[in-house]
Amino acid sequence: MGHQILKTSRLKKLLDRAMPIILSLGVFLAVATVAGLIIDVVSSGWHRLSPGLLTNYASANPAEAGLRSAFLGTIYTVGLSAIICIPLSIATALYLTEFSGTGRLSSILRYNIANLAGVPSIIFGVVGLGFLVYGLGMGRSIIAGAFTLAILTLPLVTVTCIEAINTVPDDLRLGAYALGATKLQVAAHVLLPRALPMMLTGGILGISRAIGEAAPILVISGLLFIREDPVSLFDIFTVMPLQLFNWISRPQMAFRELASAGIIVLLLLLLGLNAAAIVLRHRLTRRLT
C-alpha cells in the first residue's frame, strides 16, 4: 500500500516536472512554423528580389513579371479603405463609450459589431459583388474593393478604438464634465488626444489585415491580368496577395520563385507597417505626456 502511493507519487512528480516541456511543444509548433515559413520563402525567393519586381507589370514571362499594378492596386484600395474605416471606427467608439450610455441600443450595436467580426471574409467579397459591384453599379472597381475592405476591418479597428478610450482615466473625463464641458468637448479635448496613439495603432492593424486579404478582393475583382496603372477610383484593379495567388497557382518553377520573392516583399511591407505602428505610438505617447 505505502509502496503503491510512493510509486504513483513518483510518477506524478516526474509528470509535474515534465509539464512545462510538454506544454511548450504547442509554442514550439508556432515558432517552428513561422521560422520554417520564413526560411523556405527566403531561400527560394531571395535571388529573385530586384527593383524590377516592383516596377514591372504582370507578364506571362516569369523573368519580366512584376508586381507593379498589384502594388499600386493595394495602395489605392487599402489607402482608401483606411480613409473610410478609421474615422468611422473612431466615431463609433466615441459614440459607444461616451454618447450612447449603456442602454439597449448601445448593447445591440456592440453585439452586432462582434457579429460582423465573425462573418467570414469571403462573404464580404460575395456581398460586395452582389451589392456594390452590381447592385449599386460600382463595377469591379477600386472603390468597390475599398468599401468592402473598410467594412471588413471595421470591427477590428473599432474594438481597438474602444479599448483606447477606456484607457483614459475617468478622473480627467469627470473633471472636464464638472467644469461644464459638453460631451463633444470631452471627446475632442480629453479623450481623443490621449487615445489617438492607440487608435492609430489599431488603424495600422486594420491596414495590415486589409493588405493581406485576398479572398474578398478575388471575388470582387476577379483574377485579372492588368498591365496598366490605375488612374481613377472606378478602374479595374488587382492587389498584391491576388497576384501572388496567381503566381502560386502556376505550375512552372520560375513562377514559384517569383511568388516567394513577392511574399518576401509582402511580409516586409507588413513588418514595416507594424514597426511604424510601434514607433508612432511611442512618439505620440511621449509628446503627450
Place this chain on the structure above:
Amino acid sequence: MIAETVARSIRRRRQQNKIFTFLFMSSAMVATVTLVIIYATLIYESIGFFQHVNVFEFLTGVKWTPLFEEKNFGVLPIFNATLITSAIAIALAAPAGLASAIFLSEYASMNVRSVVKPVIETLAGIPTVVYGYFALYFLTPEFLRQIIPGLGIHNALATGLMIGVLILPIVASISDDALLAVPADLRFGAYALGARKIDVVMRIAVPAALSGIAASIILAFARAMGETMIAAIAGGFRPVLTSDVRQAMETMTAYIAQVATGDAPHGTVEYQSLFAVGLFLLIITALLNFVGLRVVKRWAIKY
C-alpha cells in the same frame, strides 16, 4: 450684451453637440446596417438560385457539378470538405493552442511571455495566401509526403493542418484570457492544501476556465470554416464526397474562389450559386459564433 454673447455661444455649443451625436450614432449604426445588407443580399440572390434548384436537392445532393454541361447542385461534397478540413484544423489547433495558453499563463515568466505571445500572434497576421503557398510547396512535398505515401499534390490534410496553424492564435489568446481570469485565490487555496503545480493547473485552473476554452475552440472552428485562400491553393478544386484526406477536395469557400477566378456572368445560375453557398456558410458560422459568444459571456460574468 455679454449675456447675449454667452447665450449664443451656449446655443451654438448645444447645436454642435447635437450634430455630432447624430454623426457618431450614424457611424455606430454602420455595422448593424451592414449585417442587414449582408443577409438581404445573400437571401435575395439565393431566392433566384432556388427558383432553378430545389432546396431539398441542394441540401441533400451528393453531386456538385455547377461548371459542367450537366449541372448538379448538391452541396454535400463541398460542405463535407469544409467540415473535414476544419476538423483537421481544430484537431491541431485545439491541443497546441491550449498547451500554449496554459504554458503562457501558468508557467512562463514575464520575460518569456513577452517574447512568445507576440510570436504566436504573428501567426494570425500572416496573409493566408502565404500559408497556402507554404502548404502547397513545403508542407505537402517536403514533409507530409515523406510520411504518407499516396498523398496528392492538393490534399485535405495539408490544407487542414495549415488552417490549424492559422487558427492556433485564436485558441491560444482566448484560452489565455480565460485562464488569467481565474482568481489567484483558487490556486493559492490548492497550494495551501499541498497540491503540486500540475494539480493546480489541471484540476483547478483549467476546469475553472473551461467555458472560455470551449468558446475559443468554437470560435476558432467557425474561423476555420470560413478560410478561403489556403483551401483554394492547397485543397484543390475537386468537389468529391470522400473522407480520404490524402485527396484533393473542394471546400465551400474554395468553390466561391473558383467561380470568382473564372467568369460567372451576372445573373446566371453559377453566379447565383455563390450567394446560396455563401448564405449556407454564413448561417453555419453565425450559429457557431452565437454559441461561442454566449459561452464567452457566461464565463465573463462568473468571477
